[in-house]
Amino acid sequence: MTRAVALGVAVFLIALPGEAQEKSDVPTQSPRSGSVEFRLGGYRPQLDAEEGVEGAPFSEVFGASNLLLFEVELQRFFYQGIGTAGVSLSLGYAEKYASALLPSGGRAQERTGFHVLPVRVRGVYRFDYPAFRWGIPVVPYVKPGLVYMPWWITKGGEPEDLADGKASGGKLGWEVSGGVSFLLDVLEPRLARDFDSDLGVNHSYLFAEYTYAKVNNFGGPGFNLSDSYWMFGLALDY
Amino acid sequence: MRTLLITAAVLVSTAASAQSGVQVNLRFANGAETVRVSPGDCASRRVVVTWTSTGTACQELALWLTEGTECKDTADAQTTRRSLTSVPQTTLNTARTGTFEFNVSELPFSGAAGDGGTRSCGVGDVEQEFRVCGSTKATELFSGACSTTVTKASPGKLTYDSKPPAPPTIDAVSQLDEALRVEVSGASDVNQVRLVVLRDGAEVTRKTQGLDVGPIQVEDLENEVTYQLEAYGIDAAGNESTTASTAEGTPIKTLGFYEKYRQSGGKETGGCGATGGGLAGSAMLAVLGFWLSSRRNRS
Numbered sequence: 174m175t176r177a178v179a180l181g182v183a184v185f186l187i188a189l190p191g192e193a194q195e196k197s198d199v200p201t202q203s204p205r206s207g208s209v210e211f212r213l214g215g216y217r218p219q220l221d222a223e224e225g226v227e228g229a230p231f232s233e234v235f236g237a238s239n240l241l242l243f244e245v246e247l248q249r250f251f252y253q254g255i256g257t258a259g260v261s262l263s264l265g266y267a268e269k270y271a272s273a274l275l276p277s278g279g280r281a282q283e284r285t286g287f288h289v290l291p292v293r294v295r296g297v298y299r300f301d302y303p304a305f306r307w308g309i310p311v312v313p314y315v316k317p318g319l320v321y322m323p324w325w326i327t328k329g330g331e332p333e334d335l336a337d338g339k340a341s342g343g344k345l346g347w348e349v350s351g352g353v354s355f356l357l358d359v360l361e362p363r364l365a366r367d368f369d370s371d372l373g374v375n376h377s378y379l380f381a382e383y384t385y386a387k388v389n390n391f392g393g394p395g396f397n398l399s400d401s402y403w404m405f406g407l408a409l410d411y
Numbered sequence: 412m413r414t415l416l417i418t419a420a421v422l423v424s425t426a427a428s429a430q431s432g433v434q435v436n437l438r439f440a441n442g443a444e445t446v447r448v449s450p451g452d453c454a455s456r457r458v459v460v461t462w463t464s465t466g467t468a469c470q471e472l473a474l475w476l477t478e479g480t481e482c483k484d485t486a487d488a489q490t491t492r493r494s495l496t497s498v499p500q501t502t503l504n505t506a507r508t509g510t511f512e513f514n515v516s517e518l519p520f521s522g523a524a525g526d527g528g529t530r531s532c533g534v535g536d537v538e539q540e541f542r543v544c545g546s547t548k549a550t551e552l553f554s555g556a557c558s559t560t561v562t563k564a565s566p567g568k569l570t571y572d573s574k575p576p577a578p579p580t581i582d583a584v585s586q587l588d589e590a591l592r593v594e595v596s597g598a599s600d601v602n603q604v605r606l607v608v609l610r611d612g613a614e615v616t617r618k619t620q621g622l623d624v625g626p627i628q629v630e631d632l633e634n635e636v637t638y639q640l641e642a643y644g645i646d647a648a649g650n651e652s653t654t655a656s657t658a659e660g661t662p663i664k665t666l667g668f669y670e671k672y673r674q675s676g677g678k679e680t681g682g683c684g685a686t687g688g689g690l691a692g693s694a695m696l697a698v699l700g701f702w703l704s705s706r707r708n709r710s
Contacts, residue, residue, distance in 0.1 A: 223677060230675040234668045273588075273665040282585040282592075285667035294697075323683070328667030329587055339681030340669045395679035 205375040205410050207259065210246040212382070212406025215239030216267050218289070218398040234274060234285060240267035242289075242404070248297050256300045261316065263293040273328055286327040289398065293320045293348070310356035312378065317349045322388050322398050344388050344398045352382025354408060375410040382406075433466035433549040435503075435564035437474075445568040449648035452515040453532035460543055460567055462498060463508045469550040469557035472498040472564070474511065474543070478521050480568075482544035484561040489544075493519040503547065518571055538574045543567035572648035576600045579622065579644045579652075584660035589634055591660040593642070594626045601644035605651065608632070609639040619645070637661045 217239045221229040244265030252258040268288045272280040295318025303309040325341035326333045333340040357377045358365035368374045381403060388398035438461050439446040446458065462472065474495040475486035486492045495513055502509060518541055520530040530537065545564030548557050579597030595604050605619040606627045615638065618627055622644075632638060641655035672679070 220672070220677075223679075225676045225678060226672070227675050230668065230672045230677070234671055271668075273667050274671055276664055276666060281587075281663070281665035283587045283665045283667075285669075287668055326667060326669040328665070328669075329590065333667040333669040334681075335670060335673060337680065338669070338673060340667075342679070342681040343683040395677070 202375060203369055203373050205250070205253065207250055208246075208248040208408050208410045210244075210248070210263070210380075210406055210408040212244050212246070212380075212404040214242050214402055214404030216242040216289075216402050217400055218388075218396070219400055220396060220398070222399075223395070223397045231287075235269050235271045235287065239402070240269045240287070240289070242267040242291070242402075244291070244293075244404070244406075246293070250297075255302050256298055258296070258298045261293070261295045261297050261318070263291075263295075265289075265291045265293075267291075283329045285329075285333065287324070288327070289322050289324045291320055291322045294318050295348075295350070299354070304356050308359070310359040312354040312356060313352070314354065314380075314382075315349065315351045316382075318347070319345065320348050320386055320388055321345050324396065324398065342396075344396055345390050346386060346388030346399065347391075348384055348386035348388070350382050350384040352380050354378035354380035373411050377410070378408040380406055380408055433464060433468045433547060433562050435462060435464045435472060435545055435547065435562070437462055437543050437545055437564050437567040439567055439569075445570065447570045447572050447648040448515050448518075449571075449650055450533045450535060450573045451649060454516070456515045457512045458515060458569065459510055459512050461508065461510050462545065462564070464503050465507070467550040468500055468503045468547040468562075470548050471500045472503050472545050472547045474498065474545045476513065476517065476519055476569075477542050477544055478519055478539065480540050480542065482542050482546075482563055482566045484546055484563065486544070491519045491521045493517050498545075500547075515571075518569070532571065533573075535573045536575075537571065539571045541569040541571060543569060570648075572646065573650060574646075575650045575652045576644040576646045577652060578654050578656045579604050579642050581640060581642050581656045581658040584640065584658050585626075586661060586663045587628075588665040589632055589662050590628055590630045591632060591638065591640070591662055592626045592628045593640060593658070593660070595622065595642050595656075597622050597644050600646045601652075602647050603645040605643040605645060607641040607643070607655070609641065610636060612639070632662045634662045634664050 218231070220231040242265050244263050246261050246263035248259050248261040250257050250259035266289070268286055270284050270286045273283045273285045275281050295316040297314065297316050299312050299314040301312045304312050321343055323341075323343040327340070355378060357379060365377070368377065383401070383403055385401045386399055389396070438444060440459060448456065448458070464472070473486060474497055475489065476493045476495065477486075477489040478491040483489050486494050495511060498509060498511070516532045518532055520532065520539070522530045544566050546561050548560070549562055550556070551558055577598050579595045579601055581593060582596055583594040585592040591608075593606055595606070597604065601622055603619055604622050604627065605617060606629065607617045608615045608629050615632070616629060618629055620627055637659055638661070640658045640660055643655045644652040666674070
């Protein structure tokens with residue numbers, strides 16, 4: 174059964190290029206200078222992995238589920254030849270709330286929250302030459318770069334500052350993301366052309382990307398906001 | 412053709428006749444049709460009423476206050492009334508709008524002290540409707556004669572309310588760290604809630620807020636101490652309920668994530684860090700610089 178499905182997908186992908194090829198050389202296509210991406214995924218900082226931390230305070234307070242991270246990214250291309258290269262700037266937000274703990278154990282009626290606002294500056298390389306040259310609608314890409322992640326913690330809606338510590342800050346780190354985009358133009362070539370002529374959107378993609386992020390001030394003390402996670406989203410070239 | 416001309420003449424004259432009437436509106440501040448006053452207003456509050464008119468009147472605009480909900484044709488026709496200064500005919504027809512005032516203490520209560528009764532402005536536990544009434548007569552368009560029909564103004568509605576609302580109900584008290592959150596619900600006539608916090612019978616603090624704002628949170632309390640809570644209702648006229656709903660609450664120590672993390676040996680002390688913030692800022696400026704200076708490329 175699995176083989177049959179795989180075979181079907183392969184046949185579908187092979188059949189698509191011809192369709193895409195026909196449309197990719199449209200003479201009236203507008204200039205392409207960048208891309209905007211919207212993505213969503215589950216993020217879970219490795220706060221319990223910090224050296225010297227006993228137990229798992231993050232898991233104990235917030236449980237085992239991930240934070241839902243939403244990000245918007247703007248890319249600007251500086252090379253379009255054998256693939257496309259550029260730089261990107263992205264901004265995201267994620268939060269998680271849970272009941273605070275009682276010193277004796279158990280849950281309090283008060284709520285505590287953890288919030289992050291990741292800012293990423295990355296290089297982008299997309300291997301989209303086969304997509305535009307031969308109409309293969311799959312575009313692999315890689316995005317290495319820096320991430321700066323402001324964070325803050327609340328209790329009862331207020332910052333949970335202590336006498337010996339501020340419940341907000343920022344962490345710097347590096348990361349690499351790799352992913353695969355599926356060029357949606359091949360599904361509706363005419364609609365894609367209209368999208369370009371009406372709104373200047375050259376191509377649209379659905380993508381899945383995997384990020385490996387080390388966000389701990391390059392090994393400094395304190396929070397370890399590192400994680401490896403998947404994100405999924407929509408990209409629009411303009 | 413003749414029939415057509417006659418029909419047109421009739422229609423034109425009908426329309427003109429419809430325009431010959433006079434219309435007067437009496438409204439309170441900000442165009443409000445209603446206003447509520449309380450016993451506290453009796454001492455010195457003056458109520459301002461704005462009149463507006465359209466059409467042509469052939470006599471002054473007579474004005475009066477009356478108890479109840481009905482304005483009759485004249486002040487004399489009302490059982491309980493207090494006449495106010497009229498608006499002259501010329502002013503009514505030229506200025507088209509103006510104001511007049513009266514004291515809340517002038518409200519004409521039936522069964523007032525002067526009549527051997529006990530009702531008057533300032534007396535408690537009363538909810539009584541009053542009307543600010545006015546009347547005039549219109550000038551007929553073609554004849555120029557004064558109409559025999561009285562035109563009554565659209566009245567202003569005033570409620571004297573000294574009846575305290577029922578006390579609100581304390582539905583829940585949440586125990587927070589050095590604070591209590593109190594959920595209160597009340598009857599429809601309760602606008603605000605006053606929460607009084609007591610410790611061993613002595614008032615510690617009080618807080619007043621709108622009923623529809625949400626739970627009342629009282630801060631800066633002591634953990635592990637039981638406080639008594641009294642909730643009073645306040646209505647739109649400012650009357651406060653004479654009795655209160657009561658409950659008790661005890662703030663308790665709670666651990667948010669950060670305190671739990673620090674207790675577990677975590678070393679994070681917050682702050683952005685000059686290095687991290689500087690690097691991130693520089694990187695972002697570099698990207699933005701590239702962004703602005705880069706040339707558009709074709710795909």
